[in-house]
Amino acid sequence: MQIYLPIAEVSANALTLLGIGGGVGLLSGMFGVGGGFLITPLLFFIGIPPAVAVATGVNQVVASSVSGVLAHLKRRTVDLRMGTVLLVGGLIGAALGIALFRYLSALGQIDLAVQLAYVVFLGIIGLLMLQEGLRAWYRASRPNAPRRRLHTHNWVHKMPFKMKFRVSGLYISVIPPIMVGILVGLLSAVMGVGGGFIMVPAMIYLLGMPTKVVIGTSLFQIIFVTAFTTVMHAVTSHSVDIILALFLILGGVVGAQVGTQVGLKLKAEQLRILLALVVLSVCSKIALDLLLRPDEFYSITIPGRH
């Protein structure tokens, strides 16, 4: 069944949209990532204009995160204090990102910037997670191997403005979480993602947070940053398509609930390897588009519209 999308001004198949939402929602529930990093490229592939894909992808992340964050709040696996610090950075980053997005759109380079950002971030994060996951799996299969320390003390612990994060059991400077927040907010606005795929590893490896509070806390930050970004995109570029979002959300919320249950049953290291493979495959698909000689050297854009 074809659905006419009033803001994107194209028709799309309703089942395709529900499928994209559902599949990505499943991953979202399993891994605690918003899923925007899959939604946005998939929307490109089915012919949604990039600006609409980014802004609507962000709106979908709000919906897929709220069900997750409520589940985590009930299980008390959210560090509200850390979440708030990350959020302050996130809002600053999102505001900068919206400005950058408009500037790059005017230059005609927004597509390239978004694709490059995807390749770089997904590539780095995917490889790191794969390496870490494989190492953990190898260690788990040899029970007498030396245990890794809870967290290592690195440069993060030498910075000023220290703060106690009781839920995470940390006493660290607020500067690193704010910087992480800014980066994630920036990515949220430019790439149409929640930023979980970069925030989760940053919280584990950089801030040294315990894994059990990482997903809930990242979702808590994501929901506010994506809410802010949605409204900002709606106001500055009129590019949020509610009808498109509705179909993605309908599929997404169901997928997310199923995913949360599946995630509880899987082992953490298997989960990490699986997510790493998903991230790397999206990354290489986008990289190939940039590196291979295109069939058509010319493209048309309509200034002032998405």
Added chain:
Amino acid sequence: MARILAFLFLILGLLPAAGPARAGEIVGGLSQNRVSLTANFSGSEILIFGAIRHDGAAEEAAPFDVIIVIEGPRQPVAIWRKDRRLGIWMNVESVSMASVPSFYAVATTGPLSQILEPAEDAQYRISAAHAIRATQAVGNVDDPVLFTSALLRIRERAEQYQALDRWVYLDRDILFRANVRLPANLTEGAYTTRMYLVREGAVVHQFRTAIFVRKEGIERWLHQLAYDQPFLYGLLALLIALTAGWGASEAFRYLRH
């Protein structure tokens, strides 16, 4: 269909009485002159039909041909060329055109090059290559023609520009009709429809009408809200997202217990 037939008989009845003798006249109509973009819009088929009035003297002259042109609302475009920089294919230069048709279809009774002189084509801007007015292209590039021909090529492939040769069915040199399919990704506005009566490569007479395309129902309401009250629209998008997310979470909890 009955209405269309009634209309045809009406114009046939009127034609002999109309005005002083000319080389020939064309009168046309549309099966619908309004297209509504609603939630389930997936394109629309429009029947274009009409009649030709002959003057008695020219009865033995060459047969008539009919050309039907549908032109969508004009809009500005930027055409970008990709090149390889540091191993990456990226946009490097562009040409902008202030006003090109968002949709363009030319339906004819025969191949356009055979039924119409190039000079006439240029004068009436009939084929898409003339309709885009390639000379309006501005940009700091070596050869703007490459860009304007890319515009034609890309839009033809996307079926936004269509050349429908032998698409118009002409019956006994009097009645003609053609079915033109409007695609799903239409831009709002007036789609001017021109019908040309052609004889021996020259335009003899023309008739103009228009199809009005606009969003309707919830699509129209949302589109207007997005542009007139963007902040409210953003909040509405948020509200829907939060309600759906929370609602699903509650529903699943209820189901599990």
